[in-house]
Amino acid sequence: xxxxxxxxxxxxxxxxxxxxxxxxxxxxxxxxxxxxxxxxxxxxxxxxxxxxxxxxxxxxxxxxxxxxxxxxxxxxxxxxxxxxxxxxxxxxxxxxxxxxxxxxxxxxxxxxxxxxxxxx
Numbered sequence: 001x002x003x004x005x006x007x008x009x010x011x012x013x014x015x016x017x018x019x020x021x022x023x024x025x026x027x028x029x030x031x032x033x034x035x036x037x038x039x040x041x042x043x044x045x046x047x048x049x050x051x052x053x054x055x056x057x058x059x060x061x062x063x064x065x066x067x068x069x070x071x072x073x074x075x076x077x078x079x080x081x082x083x084x085x086x087x088x089x090x091x092x093x094x095x096x097x098x099x100x101x102x103x104x105x106x107x108x109x110x111x112x113x114x115x116x117x118x119x120x
Contacts, residue, residue: 010109011056014049014071017102021045021078024091024099033090041081047074048106065117068110075107 025042028034048071055067082100085091 010052011049014052014106017099017106018046018049020099020102024096028085029090033088037081037085037088037090041078041085044074044077044081048078061117065114068114068117072107072110072114075103075110079103 021042024045025038028038051067051070051074055064055071058064058067079100082096082103086093086096
């Protein structure tokens with residue numbers, strides 16, 4: 001698969017992740033806990049796709065790697081909010097397992113791309 005095709009696929013994958021986050025937030029309880037944690041996971045989870053889109057148009061390899069690093073930071077934050085949603089009993093762990101798996105996979109993908117980019 002060409003690099004451009006892989007980049008397009010990752011654009012779609014991060015966008016789908018953001019849409020899943022939006023749907024999750026819509027389903028959270030309408031109480032203080034649900035609203036506050038939901039707002040946090042909404043911001044960090046959807047910004048992964050936005051940061052990836054910015055990286056896609058980077059003007060240099062360094063800028064590209066930096067933006068992917070931003071994606072990783074937002075993913076790490078999102079995972080924290082997932083953990084808090086489960087541990088505060090706002091959401092059952094089973095409801096988030098697929099999203100957590102996707103966040104972990106995206107994190108690994110970004111790590112690999114950053115290493116390859118910096119290694120060139």
